[in-house]
Amino acid sequence: MMSSNASLPGDLDELDVKGTDTLKLLEAHRPIKIGIILLLGVMITLGNVAVVSVIYSAVPGWSRNSRYFLLSLTGADSAFGLIVMPLNLCVSLLKDYSDEPDPFCHVVAFFNATVYSTCMYTLASISVERYVAVFYPLQYSTMLTRRRALLLIAFAWLFPPVLLVPISCPEGIIDVYFSSASLVCNPSYSSNVTYSLSLTGFIFFPCSALMTFCNLRLWVAARRQRRKLRTHGSARWTRPNVASRVLVPVMTAYYTCWTPCMVIMIYTAISGSSVPEWVEFVAVWLPTSNGFLNCIFYFWINQSFRRKFHLVLQRLCFRLCPDAKPVHDSVMATLNNNTVHERSSSVSSTCTLLTIAVENYI
Incomplete structure (x- = not known):
């Protein structure tokens, strides 16, 4: 007993040294992490x-409902850069690692979770809208009216705050702490395992299942129609395989960005243990990069969007440089005629119509 007690001071000193070294390492890594967050x-x-700037006006091939859903996605993605990152950077710069959680940290954690959840619900809503547009084109206007589309968007924005409001309460059902590894205010998922797991059951898993089902059906349908066209001797069919070029990267990026965060959330909730510093940092901030990848997969790959973006840039240049030669109406007419011809010349059969519908809505 005497020897056991005598060893305690040495053990405590060793723990203090390890804790000091860990804090020094975290402090040394903080500028690198802040730089990565700012770049994102x-x-x-x-x-x-x-x-x-482009979808504010009409884009050829996009319906009014499509513009509403894509504007909602843009708003959710923009919230990463305009809300989530400034709030967490403010906390990471002002809060000392030794400080205890405070009400402001609860509010920041609430906004973090709300923006993340809204983004997932919005991505799922877009998948549903495109599924209906492709497989039920004749019933689209009755199945997904303007009112229903707006209600679906409102649900994606209003349901997450209701579901996550306990996180904003300092004396709520779940604790919140400032993570020195990821530089964010995180809920302590192990403090309420039932609530933490229910969040994944209401948000990540249903959204992922819905997106996977809709996009997989679209991809299978597009491949089937392309095979039929080749079988029937459509040798002149030279349109690129947009379904594989868009749908596969969309789902790959989604699961790559969101799965690590959800896995760590479930792991920490059940085990109560933490993960290595950089593993936590990457997993927590990886979903925000999906906000940039969405710009590429949902917009820049779309040919109509690129054409409209070029026109917007030209108009901006001519406003900044009045002496430059303006764009002639014939040029704009040619672009529009090419879009119309691109559609009308390829609807000679049901197979072609479905393929074009997939391309216009992905």
Whole structure:
């Protein structure tokens, strides 16, 4: 007993040294992490500003409902750069690692979770809208009216705050702490395992299942129609395989960005243990990069969007440089005629119609 007690001071000193070394390492890594977060914020913000400047006006091939859903996605992605990152950077710069959680940290954690959840619900809503547009084109206007589309968007924005409001309460059902590894205010998922797991059951898993089902059906349908066209001797069919070029990267990016975060959330909730510093940092901030990748997969790959973006850039240049030669109406007419001809010349059969519908809505 005497020897056991005598060893305690040495053990405590060793723990203090390890704790001091860990804090020094975290402090040394903090500027690198802040730089990565700032870079992500700039990329997401600039990308979505460019998107808004284009879809603010009509884009050929996009219906009114499509524009509503894509504007909702742009708003959710922009919130990463305009809300999530500034709030967490403010906390990470002002809060000392030894400080205890405070009410402001609860509010920041609430906004973090709300924006993440809204983004997932919005992605699922877009998948549903495109599924209906492709497989039920004649019933689209009755199945997905303007009112129903707006209600679906409202649900994606209003349901997450209701579900996550306990996180904002300092004396609520779940604790919140400032993570020195990821530089964010995180809920302590192990403090309420039932609530933490229910969040994944209401948000990640249903959204992922819905997106996977809709996009897989679209991909299978597009491949089937392309095979039929080749079988029937459509040798002149030279349109690129847009379904594989868009749908596969969309789902790959979604699961790559969101799965690590959800896995760590479930692991920490059940085990009560933490993960290595950089593993936590990457897993927590990886979903925000999906906000930039969405700009590429949902917008820049679309040919109509690129054409409209070029026109917007030209108009902006001519406003900044009045002496430059303006765009002739014939050029704009040619672009529009090419879009119309691109559609009308390829609807000679049901197979072709379905393929074009997939391309216009992905």
